[in-house]
Amino acid sequence: MRPVIPYVIAALLFGIGVYGVLRRRHAILLLMAVELMLNAVNIVLVTAATTVQATLAAAGVGTPYTGHVFALFIIVIAAAEVGVGLAIVLQLFRLRSSAAVDTVPLSDPDPPPDAAHATAAEPDPPTAEAVPR
Amino acid sequence: MTVADILLLALGAVAVGAALLVVTTAHVVRAGLYLVLTLGAVAGMYLVLAAELVAWVQVLIYVGAVVVLLLFAVMLTRAPIGASADLDRPAGPAMLIGGGAGLGLAALFIDAYRWTAVEFGEPGRVGVLGEEIFGNWVLPFEVLSVLLLAALIGAIIVSRPDIGARNGKVPH
Amino acid sequence: MTTHAPLAMLLPAIPFAAALVTLLLPQRSRAVAATLGIAGAAGALALTLVLLLTFDQPYGGYVELVRFGELAVSFGVRVDTAALLVAVATGVVALAVQVYSVSYLHDDQRYAPYAAQVSLFTAAMLLVLVAGDLIVLLVGWEVMGICSYLLIAHDRRLPAAPGAAVKAFLVTRVGDVGFWLGIILLGVGAGSFRIADVLAAVTAGEISGTVLTVAALGLLAGVAGKSAQFPLHTWLPDAMAGPTPISALIHAATMVAAGIYVVFRLYPVFSGATGVLAVLGVMAAVTMLLGALAATAAEDIKRVLAWSTVSQLAYMAGALAIGATAAALFHLLTHAAFKALLFLGAGIVIHAVGTNLMSGMGGLRRALPATFWSMTIGLAALVGLPPLAGFWSKDAILYAASGTAGWVAALVFAAGLATVVVTAWYATRLWLRTFFGAPRPSSQEGSPLQAMAVSGDPSSKPVHGAPPLMLWPVVALAVPSALLGFAAFAEAFVPWLQTPDPVEWAGEYVAGAQAPVPVLAEQELLHIGVFMVVPVAAVALGIVLAWAMWRRDTAADPARLLGPVRPVFAHAFYLDQVQHAVVVRPVTAFARAVRRTDEVVVDGAVEGTGRGTLGIGALLARAHRGAVPRAVAAVLGGALLFGIVAVTLGGAW
Numbered sequence A: 001m002r003p004v005i006p007y008v009i010a011a012l013l014f015g016i017g018v019y020g021v022l023r024r025r026h027a028i029l030l031l032m033a034v035e036l037m038l039n040a041v042n043i044v045l046v047t048a049a050t051t052v053q054a055t056l057a058a059a060g061v062g063t064p065y066t067g068h069v070f071a072l073f074i075i076v077i078a079a080a081e082v083g084v085g086l087a088i089v090l091q092l093f094r095l096r097s098s099a100a101v102d103t104v105p106l107s108d109p110d111p112p113p114d115a116a117h118a119t120a121a122e123p124d125p126p127t128a129e130a131v132p133r
Numbered sequence B: 001m002t003v004a005d006i007l008l009l010a011l012g013a014v015a016v017g018a019a020l021l022v023v024t025t026a027h028v029v030r031a032g033l034y035l036v037l038t039l040g041a042v043a044g045m046y047l048v049l050a051a052e053l054v055a056w057v058q059v060l061i062y063v064g065a066v067v068v069l070l071l072f073a074v075m076l077t078r079a080p081i082g083a084s085a086d087l088d089r090p091a092g093p094a095m096l097i098g099g100g101a102g103l104g105l106a107a108l109f110i111d112a113y114r115w116t117a118v119e120f121g122e123p124g125r126v127g128v129l130g131e132e133i134f135g136n137w138v139l140p141f142e143v144l145s146v147l148l149l150a151a152l153i154g155a156i157i158v159s160r161p162d163i164g165a166r167n168g169k170v171p172h
Numbered sequence C: 001m002t003t004h005a006p007l008a009m010l011l012p013a014i015p016f017a018a019a020l021v022t023l024l025l026p027q028r029s030r031a032v033a034a035t036l037g038i039a040g041a042a043g044a045l046a047l048t049l050v051l052l053l054t055f056d057q058p059y060g061g062y063v064e065l066v067r068f069g070e071l072a073v074s075f076g077v078r079v080d081t082a083a084l085l086v087a088v089a090t091g092v093v094a095l096a097v098q099v100y101s102v103s104y105l106h107d108d109q110r111y112a113p114y115a116a117q118v119s120l121f122t123a124a125m126l127l128v129l130v131a132g133d134l135i136v137l138l139v140g141w142e143v144m145g146i147c148s149y150l151l152i153a154h155d156r157r158l159p160a161a162p163g164a165a166v167k168a169f170l171v172t173r174v175g176d177v178g179f180w181l182g183i184i185l186l187g188v189g190a191g192s193f194r195i196a197d198v199l200a201a202v203t204a205g206e207i208s209g210t211v212l213t214v215a216a217l218g219l220l221a222g223v224a225g226k227s228a229q230f231p232l233h234t235w236l237p238d239a240m241a242g243p244t245p246i247s248a249l250i251h252a253a254t255m256v257a258a259g260i261y262v263v264f265r266l267y268p269v270f271s272g273a274t275g276v277l278a279v280l281g282v283m284a285a286v287t288m289l290l291g292a293l294a295a296t297a298a299e300d301i302k303r304v305l306a307w308s309t310v311s312q313l314a315y316m317a318g319a320l321a322i323g324a325t326a327a328a329l330f331h332l333l334t335h336a337a338f339k340a341l342l343f344l345g346a347g348i349v350i351h352a353v354g355t356n357l358m359s360g361m362g363g364l365r366r367a368l369p370a371t372f373w374s375m376t377i378g379l380a381a382l383v384g385l386p387p388l389a390g391f392w393s394k395d396a397i398l399y400a401a402s403g404t405a406g407w408v409a410a411l412v413f414a415a416g417l418a419t420v421v422v423t424a425w426y427a428t429r430l431w432l433r434t435f436f437g438a439p440r441p442s443s444q445e446g447s448p449l450q451a452m453a454v455s456g457d458p459s460s461k462p463v464h465g466a467p468p469l470m471l472w473p474v475v476a477l478a479v480p481s482a483l484l485g486f487a488a489f490a491e492a493f494v495p496w497l498q499t500p501d502p503v504e505w506a507g508e509y510v511a512g513a514q515a516p517v518p519v520l521a522e523q524e525l526l527h528i529g530v531f532m533v534v535p536v537a538a539v540a541l542g543i544v545l546a547w548a549m550w551r552r553d554t555a556a557d558p559a560r561l562l563g564p565v566r567p568v569f570a571h572a573f574y575l576d577q578v579q580h581a582v583v584v585r586p587v588t589a590f591a592r593a594v595r596r597t598d599e600v601v602v603d604g605a606v607e608g609t610g611r612g613t614l615g616i617g618a619l620l621a622r623a624h625r626g627a628v629p630r631a632v633a634a635v636l637g638g639a640l641l642f643g644i645v646a647v648t649l650g651g652a653w
Helices: A004-023 A027-059 A066-096 B003-024 B028-048 B052-076 B092-113 B126-135 B138-159 C005-024 C030-053 C081-104 C111-130 C134-152 C160-190 C195-203 C209-226 C235-241 C244-253 C255-265 C267-272 C276-297 C301-321 C325-353 C369-383 C389-403 C407-435 C448-452 C468-489 C502-507 C530-552 C558-570 C572-625 C628-650
Strands: C059-068 C071-079
Touching: A004 A027, A004 B003, A004 B028, A004 B092, A004 C628, A027 A066, A027 B003, A027 B028, A027 B052, A066 B052, A066 B126, A066 B138, B003 B028, B028 B052, B052 B126, B092 C628, B126 B138, C005 C030, C005 C059, C005 C071, C005 C111, C030 C081, C030 C111, C071 C081, C071 C111, C071 C134, C071 C195, C081 C111, C081 C244, C081 C255, C081 C325, C081 C468, C111 C134, C111 C244, C111 C255, C134 C160, C134 C195, C134 C209, C134 C235, C134 C244, C134 C255, C160 C195, C160 C209, C160 C235, C195 C267, C209 C255, C209 C267, C209 C276, C235 C244, C235 C301, C244 C255, C244 C301, C244 C325, C255 C267, C255 C301, C255 C325, C267 C276, C276 C301, C276 C407, C276 C558, C276 C572, C301 C325, C301 C389, C301 C407, C325 C369, C325 C389, C325 C468, C369 C389, C369 C407, C369 C468, C369 C530, C389 C407, C389 C468, C389 C530, C407 C530, C558 C572
Parallel strands: none
Antiparallel strands: C059 C071
């Protein structure tokens, strides 16, 4: 097995993830791109585990599964991240009627959002019709 | 070139191709479906890399749960089913940084590993992995469970404005 | 061997205790303060006399105070006849000043602090006199400095007083830096601050020549400051802003005498260091003539006396420079007597006419007969008329200078002889202008001269006679001024004035000190012979010149003889201005530059840092307020950049 193949694939996936994060405007698509990056990392971990395992086995020193363990952990963290992230996206959508991250104000609430989004933004108060519940 | 290499190449091609579609498609829902494809291909790669448990967890959690969550979110945010025009930003900086990161990392890996081959060790058995998790890594495991709990509660509180509000005042 | 070391330690303690108690009194409690001050001075004087009468041979005692590693600082006293004699002079003058002040400052609002400061001044001087340890000496030395500052500034009504006080303090402080350095060098070099050890080390040659020279020069700087020697003499005439009794105290017995006394006390240090005595000699010769010439043109009676002090101190310094230490100390004692007399007498005159200026005096010999005769004795002693005290001591110095080989002695002799003429001239001028001629109208009402009136009720026009409390000290001081010179005839007196023998001294404490005996020849104070004609002739020349000038016009100032150089003399050769230009202005300019540097560079750096940080912060804040995508792009781009840098610099490629 050539470790370079999964490694390069992971690198490409990571690059695509970065590209997606930067390119996309929709928050959910952003999250998807983040998932791509996480998966790239997972591939690296698992491949490394396999590679090291082979080297260690050649040297006759046990078989550590650390890479696998980390990959599992990252999957769990990704799940948590998606859960919280989607909750935030929903809230954002509820406030702005849009899931575009551009409209997220990072300063104090006082300065009004850009005029381009002022029509879409209905800052106060969140109307009940925005919540489909 | 062994069979494993060929499989990895093929799965990798699928993953990369689907990922490209994820970040380029104009349909939000399709992006989610392409993501399923990518994640599935990655799971296949895990299998080839003898990480059986990771592969199945990937399928279960990512493909089964995360993607479903994402699709739910798409629905809840009333994303347009068809193609949307305003999904993207200018591509220049994204291309630069993303391409730089991806190709740079790839170059690093290629430089590090060249075309060397390694032997597979033992296939990742679930039992050994379980011992590893609950032996060496039990503490991070527990922390992770707390993290999950916190994320759960956080997600609930964030998504339900009536819980965080006090005296009828709703944040924003 | 009788040892009165504890008693000797008590000597400065008596006036010190008086000062402490007086300081605790309310400011207006005149009677108690005066009593305490007089009691302190009288007690010190009595104790000194007891010590002197029971004196057998030099003794000392040490109480170790602090030990800094190798170096010990101890409260030590060392008593010999020289110290006791100067202490007697100090006690007498202090007592006279305390008694005199009661009347002179009769309407002063802050008498208690004044009396306390005089007592403290006396205590400090006594401490310097009996100190057996350089650190103790330094303590007394510095306390004198602060006392002079406080007392010169005592009269707050005088506009000149604060400036004069600050000047006195700063100028002496300049010298004290050197003094400090000298003491440190000596103490470290000898491994002990005890004067005995230091002198033993010096005579044994344990301190290297360079260190010794530097230390001696440093001490000399301090001495020049304290004893008002050129070029640190400028503070003394200005110190006239203080009350007249304080001038008497400073000029006669305490502050200025301390410098001469320290040279005397540490004489082996100076004689052992090459060239330092020559420096002292040149300094003395310059100061001598400079002071005398400045006195010729001064209009303020106290200023004349102040310049004469500068000049007379230079005599002592010159005597020390040529090795005539006994003569120097003898002159110190006689000078203490007649200069205290002159100042106190001048105080009576000022008190009587309400002005310091001689132009406002004249014909006072009828109004103030006792003062007139006392001042006459004092002035004659200052001039050196035989057989008064000043004649014998000055003659001893001049004779020693003429009999010593070397250019320094020749210089001192020449300057000394010239100064005798000038001294006679200005003393005669003062005498004639103050006590003879027609009574001049006193200063006009509201004229600026009124502000200069040190004491007394400024509005009282008629010349009033001397109050008895002021007169008695003056008359009493006339006795030693007239007769002290005859002490030189006493066989036992001369050895009493010898500088301490360091070996003998050290031998009391250091077992088996084997230092070579320094050659300090037995000095004579009395030389009856043809030589005596020379100074007497010089005196006569000066007196006749002044008298001839005065006789032509009794109302005019004989100083008109000086012609065009008169303003030069009156301004003391513009040395104040020179000092101002050479020292003060560069220092203030430098201080201003430092301040501006501080404000612009240091503060600017600090404030600039703050402002810059705020500005950058604002920039960054604006960057942070940007939309999320830009932030994300920045984060990821930054990460990529870091990665590239790490890979490139990390040596991976």
